Amino acid sequence: MFALVTRFNADSDPIKVNLAPGTYKDPEGKPWVLPALQKAAEILLDTPTYNHEYLGIQGHLEFLRLAAQLTLGSSVSAVASLQTVGGTGACHIGAVFLKKLYDHTNKPLQVFISDPSWENHHAVFQHVGLQTRTYSMYDTQTKELDFVAMKATISAALEGSVIVLHACAHNPTGCDPSPEQWDELALLFKERELIAFFDSAYQGSIETFLRGDVQLLVAQSFSKNAGMYGERLGALHVPCPTSRAADHVVDILKAITRREISTPPRFAADLMTIVMSNPELFQEWTEDIRTMSNRLSDMRKELVETLRRLGTPGDWTHITKQRGMFSFTGLTAAQTRYLTDRCHIYLPPSGRLSVTGLTRLNMGYVTKSIDFAVRN
Numbered sequence: 001m002f003a004l005v006t007r008f009n010a011d012s013d014p015i016k017v018n019l020a021p022g023t024y025k026d027p028e029g030k031p032w033v034l035p036a037l038q039k040a041a042e043i044l045l046d047t048p049t050y051n052h053e054y055l056g057i058q059g060h061l062e063f064l065r066l067a068a069q070l071t072l073g074s075s076v077s078a079v080a081s082l083q084t085v086g087g088t089g090a091c092h093i094g095a096v097f098l099k100k101l102y103d104h105t106n107k108p109l110q111v112f113i114s115d116p117s118w119e120n121h122h123a124v125f126q127h128v129g130l131q132t133r134t135y136s137m138y139d140t141q142t143k144e145l146d147f148v149a150m151k152a153t154i155s156a157a158l159e160g161s162v163i164v165l166h167a168c169a170h171n172p173t174g175c176d177p178s179p180e181q182w183d184e185l186a187l188l189f190k191e192r193e194l195i196a197f198f199d200s201a202y203q204g205s206i207e208t209f210l211r212g213d214v215q216l217l218v219a220q221s222f223s224k225n226a227g228m229y230g231e232r233l234g235a236l237h238v239p240c241p242t243s244r245a246a247d248h249v250v251d252i253l254k255a256i257t258r259r260e261i262s263t264p265p266r267f268a269a270d271l272m273t274i275v276m277s278n279p280e281l282f283q284e285w286t287e288d289i290r291t292m293s294n295r296l297s298d299m300r301k302e303l304v305e306t307l308r309r310l311g312t313p314g315d316w317t318h319i320t321k322q323r324g325m326f327s328f329t330g331l332t333a334a335q336t337r338y339l340t341d342r343c344h345i346y347l348p349p350s351g352r353l354s355v356t357g358l359t360r361l362n363m364g365y366v367t368k369s370i371d372f373a374v375r376n
């Protein structure tokens with residue numbers, strides 16, 4: 001993905017379109033600073049006591065309390081939380097933690113990752129010496145979630161296996177289980193004693209699994225939902241049976257952090273604490289999120305309608321059924337190569353189209369190019 005962006009940047013043709021970005025772009029294709037975060041920055045910089053002192057090893061404690069509440073709700077009484085370097089850092093620390101725990105047993109730990117998944121998942125878990133496998137979840141024919149296959153491969157996993165789940169807006173397919181399917185999965189996890197590793201890059205709800213008393217970890221990111229990609233703010237949460245157990249887990253997580261980065265970065269944690277603790281800013285933040293999400297669904301609708309109007313062969317309705325920043329279009333590697341090499345439209349060979357790269361200005365050119373790529 002980074003190589004594709006380098007090629008895009010080096011392309012001097014003014015017609016070029018980037019359909020690969022993992023960061024939200026406004027209707028003019030520009031990066032967007034969320035107004036709620038902008039206001040939080042103004043408040044922070046105006047605070048007389050504002051400074052750049054180190055945070056503690058665990059991170060910003062008030063940020064962690066509010067972040068845990070946001071993702072776990074207020075019913076969880078004991079949770080071990082650690083501030084991390086983005087969602088990737090949360091996945092990494094979670095992986096190191098699991099590896100450490102399992103090194104004390106003689107059991108092999110297997111980590112199951114969806115096929116397909118965020119391209120970094122296997123690497124992050126393998127990097128710490130864990131074995132990864134895949135579970136099915138996507139039907140390439142219908143371009144929808146294949147829940148039967150998903151359940152079948154997950155049920156075949158050994159007891160105690162770790163299953164990485166995308167809390168919402170599955171990357172890259174945009175296909176999430178329905179609320180009823182999440183209920184079924186929670187029952188299955190409990191029955192088979194599987195550990196759920198929620199990658200919450202887009203802030204999904206994991207309530208069903210908490211209610212079902214499933215052992216879980218949550219890797220929470222504030223990159224996408226707060227537009228703070230480069231600030232690297234995330235958190236790892238591990239709900240525990242007692243506060244004594246939570247304290248113990250925090251000690252282990254802190255020991256890992258101390259060795260890797262000593263203490264996590266401060267600025268974004270200060271900003272997010274202001275947003276989450278101020279009711280007006282919190283409300284504004286939810287509206288900012290709605291602005292992003294509405295633009296993405298408008299672009300999805302417009303893409304499908306324009307392709308339909310052009311009579312482009314194929315059924316494109318899956319694009320409006322999928323959710324989140326990405327659409328798994330079903331365009332083949334040859335078609336995406338054509339789009340990139342001949343039309344200056346950049347997207348990966350998997351056909352994953354970043355909906356945020358679409359604007360009213362480039363829609364006509366993109367759809368005509370897709371139409372041409374599909375017909376030829």
Ligand code: PMP
Binds near residue numbers: 089
């Ligand atoms: N997990 C998934 C599923 C993602 O889509 C992303 C971002 N593309 C990440 C993790 C990484 O998040 P962050 O930038 O916060 O490290």
